[in-house]
Amino acid sequence: METERRILTREAFDSLLQKAVAAGQRAYGPKDLDGRIDFAPIARLDDLSTGHVQTTQSAKFALFPKVEELFSFHREGNAQVLDEATEADTPETLLLGVRPCDAAAIASLAAIFNWDTRDPQFNRRLARTTVVTITCTHADEYCFCTSVGGGPGNSTGSDLLLTPLEGGTYLAEVLTARGQALLALVPESSTPANAVDKESRLACVPSRFTAETVTAKMAVAFDREGLWREQSLRCLGCGACAFVCPTCACFDISDESNGIQGKRLRTWDSCGFSLFTKHTSGHNPREVQSQRWRQRLMHKFVYMPDRLKVLGCVGCGRCSRSCPVDMNILEHVTKVAEVK
Amino acid sequence: MAEFEPRIVAFVCNWCTYAGADLTGTSRIKYAANVEIIRFPCTGRIDFMLLLKAFASGADAIIVSGCHPNDCHYTSGNFHARRRWMTFRSLLDYLGIDVRRVQFSWVSAAEGAKWAEVVNSTTAAVRELGPFTGYRQLAGAGIELGG
Amino acid sequence: MEELRKRARELLATGEVKVVIGYGEGSAGRIRPLFITDPAGAGVLMFDERCLANLAVYLLKAEVKQLGKAAGTAPIRNHSNGLQPAAESQVSDETVRLIGVADGKAVDLPTLASAEEYVASVSLEPAAEEKEALARIERMTMEERWAYWNEQLSRCLKCYACRAACPMCYCTQCTVECNQPQWIPVPATPLGNLEWHVMRAMHLAGRCVGCGECRRACPIDLPIDLLTKKIGEDVAAGFGLRAGSSRKLEYALSTYRPDDREDFIR
C-alpha cells in the first residue's frame, strides 16, 4: 500500500498539536531546558526545539516510566486487599519530534516486554501513544543508526513521519491508523504532496559496521578478558547509559509501604550496577565492571538478536554523549568487530 | 475545620532529657500531649535520616534534646551531635525546609520545667505554621499510574 | 605537555609507578581518562583547560589499584582530591604519587607532603562564580528554595553517576544499597530523590573538596554540587576545616571543639 504523503503547513502542525492537547492528550516534545534538549510537556509548536541533533534522554518514559505502579495493596486485619490501575488511568500520550532511531527503539522494547508473556502495563501505554517523528536533517559523530538497520529517514515505529521543508512546512508520511486519526484533526489544511524529494534533505550518517558481523565477532570476543578490561577500566559503574538509552528495559521491582497500605513499583535498573546480580549471600556472578560492561554489549548485540530477533541498540548515541567518562559504544563495538 | 493539632516527634537522650521529662511528670507540670518521645542512648546516636523519616511519616515538627555540654554520659556524644545539627540544619534551610519545625535543646535531668516549656512553645509555634503537608506530599508523587 | 609525557615515561620506566592516570583526547573534542602502563604509550597524555575531570576517583577503584602504585595527574587546585583520600587513609605514598600541572608545566610532587605544600600555595576557596551560584539560592525565600530544589531533584533518575564519579564515595556498601532498613527509597520519586541527595550531601560533610565532578557527571545537569559545596562552606566557616587542605585533616563530623558556636540550641 503506497504510504500517503501530504504537506503540512506550520500553522496546521500547530493547530494539530493544540487540538490533540485539547482532546486530553499529554504532548511531549524536545525542548531547550537552559542549554540541554530534553523531552518536556509542550502546548504550542514554538516550544518545540528543532535545531538539535538528539535529546539527552530518550522517549521511553512514555512506554516504560522511571517509576510505575504495578499494583497497590492495603491491610485489613491480617488479610491483604490488592487493587490495580484500570485502563482509564492510562493517559493518551503524543510524542512529537522524536527521531527515527527513537521510533525504531519501540520495536526492541516491545520485543522484550512481549517475549512469551505480554506485559500489560507496557502494552496499555503503547496502545495509547502516538509517535510523530521528525527526520534528521543533520547528525553528529555519535550517531550510527545506519549501522544497526535504521536511517535518518526511517519510518519504523512512527505513526506520522515529518520531514522539514522550506518555510516551516513539513512533508508528512502517514504510516498508521493512529497517524491518520491525528492528521484528521486538521482535515482542511494538509494537501497531497506532489513529488517532494525527501532523501536529499536527510542527514548523511556513514555506515560504520554491519550488525551481523558485530554479532558474530562479539560472540567470539566474549572470552577476551583483556579487551573488556581495557575498554571498561574507566567505566565508573553508574546507570547513566542505561537510563538515557531508548532500548534499555531492565527494571527492578520494590515495595513502598507505610505498613498499612503500599504499592509494588517497577523502576529502571541497570546491568552496570553491581547490585543487579548480587545474591543476598554476597555471591556476585558479575563481580567486576568489565563483566558488566561486556554484558551490556553482549545483551544488545548478541543475546537479543539471538533470542528476540531484534537488536538491542538503535545507534542513537545517547549513552556515549551522556557518559561521564566518555565510554563510546560506537568505538567499542567497532573495536570488537575488528577482533581476529 | 477542627483545630489543627500538630504531631511532634521528640528524639531525646536517655540520661538527661528523658529523665527531665520524667521529672516534669512527677512534678505534675502539664505540657502538650502532641509530642511522641523516642528515647536514644545519646543525641550522638540520633541519625539525621531519622528526622527525614519522621517528617515523611507525618510529623509536623521535631524536637531533638539531650544533655548540656560537658554533662554527656558518654563524654562527647552531644558535642558530635552539635556539629551534626549545625551542618544538617543549615542544609535543611538551604533546601527550603522550615527549620522552625526542628527545635534543638539541652534539657538536663533536673530541668523538668524547661522540658515542658520546650514542648509547649514548639506545639504553639507549629500550630501557627500548620501541617507540614509539603514534605508528606512528596511520598505519593512521581509514581506513574495506569500500569 | 611534552614535559608531562616525559615525566610519565620516567615514572613508568623506573618502575616508580605501575600506571599513570591522565587525560587524553576523547570523542567530539571531549576529554577522556587514560591509564598508561607502558612508557611508550605516554605520548597520548595531554593537558589543557578542558582537563577538569577529577581522576582521583580512579585512585580508589579496585581494578586500578590492582595495577599497583598509580600516578594521578591533575591541575594544582584538584590535588586536594588526592589529599582528602589520604586524610582518610585510603591512599598513601606507597600507593599514590601526584603529578601537578600548572600553566602547562608538569610539577613533580614526589610525596603527598610535597603535594600538600604546593596546594597550600593555592586558595581552596570556591571560585567567585561558585560562590555566586550558592548565594543566588540563599537569596531566595524559603518557599522559593523548596520549590526550586523539588523541581530539580524530582527530575533525578537515580542513575548514581554523582556517586560513581565522586572520589570520596568509596564505601564498599553505600547506605543506598542497604535494604534492612531501606534507608533510601529505591524508586526515583521526589521523596526518594530528596532523601538520597540529603544523605549524599551529609555523608560528604567536611570531606567534599568541591571539585564539581558530581554535577559534570550528572546526565541531566542537576545542580547537586551546590548541596555539598554549601555544607563545605559551613564546615569551613563553622569548624575551620577545609576538605583537601591537608593529608592529615581531621574529619569534621567525628571531631569537635567544646566551644563550637551555634545560635539555635535552646
Next chain:
Amino acid sequence: MMSQPNLYKPYLMRLDRITEEAPGVKTFKLLFQNEEEGRQFSFRAGQFAEYSVFGAGECTFCIASSPTRKGYVECTFRQAGRVTSALSDLEVGDTLGFRGPYGNVFPIEKWAGKSLLFIAGGIALPPMRCLIWNVLDLRSKFRDVTILYGARTVADLVYKHELEEWSQRPDVKLVTTVDPGGETPEWRGEVGFVPSVLEKIAPLSINTVAIVCGPPIMIKFTFPVLSRLGFTPDTIYTTLENRMKCGVGKCGRCNVGKYYVCKDGPVFTFEQLKTLPPEY
C-alpha cells in the same frame, strides 16, 4: 483492547503451617485464599515461584511440595535478607503473595526405566524434595533411587522427618552426611563433604541420571566425581540460583549467556552449563 492479566499480581495465600527445619530455616505450607484459583493451579517439579510479603518485596524459591499433591504448595527458605526476614516473622493465618509457576521442569518422563541419583547440599534439598516425592509417587517407573544429602551440621539437615521416612523405604537408598566436625555423638550417617562421600558410595552410572543441587562450591567439586564415575554431561541435571525479580524473562537480571535462567532454567544439564559463561 482486552486487558491482559497483570503478570505481577500474585495469588493471595494463607499461611497454613510453619515447620522449623533447622536454625533459621522454615517450611511454609500455603493454601490458596481463592479455592477456584487453588483448583486450577498446577505446576511440575523444578518450577519456582515468587513469594511476596507486601511492603517488604518478593523473593524466589522453588516450589518444594510435589506436583502430585493438590490444593496446597510448600516452600522452604533460610532467613537471610529483607524479604526472608519478613517471611520469618509471619504467623499461621497471615496473608502472603505467591506468583508462578515459572521456569522449566525436570524431564521426568524421559527418565522412565532409568535409575536416579539425587545429590543435594544444605538448603538445596527443597527443589530436590519436590522431585523426589514426585518420583516416589510414581516409584514403579524407575529402577534404583539413591539420595545423597549433606549439610554442614546435623542440625542443618532439613526435612528430618522425611529423611526418616525415606530411610525406612526398601526401594530408596538414602545416604546422609555432615561436613567434618558437624557430627554429633549419636550421628549414624556419613561424615565428610558430599563429593568425597559420593566417591565412597560410587553409584553405578549405567542407565542412571544424576540430579545435583547445592551451593556453587559443592557443585564445582561434585561434577568431576560424577565424570569419573562415568556420568556423561547430558545425564547430569542441576538448577541455577540467580538473583531474580520478574520471573517472566523481562527484567534482564537472570540473563546468563543466551539463556534467561527464569525462562530456560532453572533446570539445566551439565552439558548446557558448559556452554554458559561463568556468570551464575
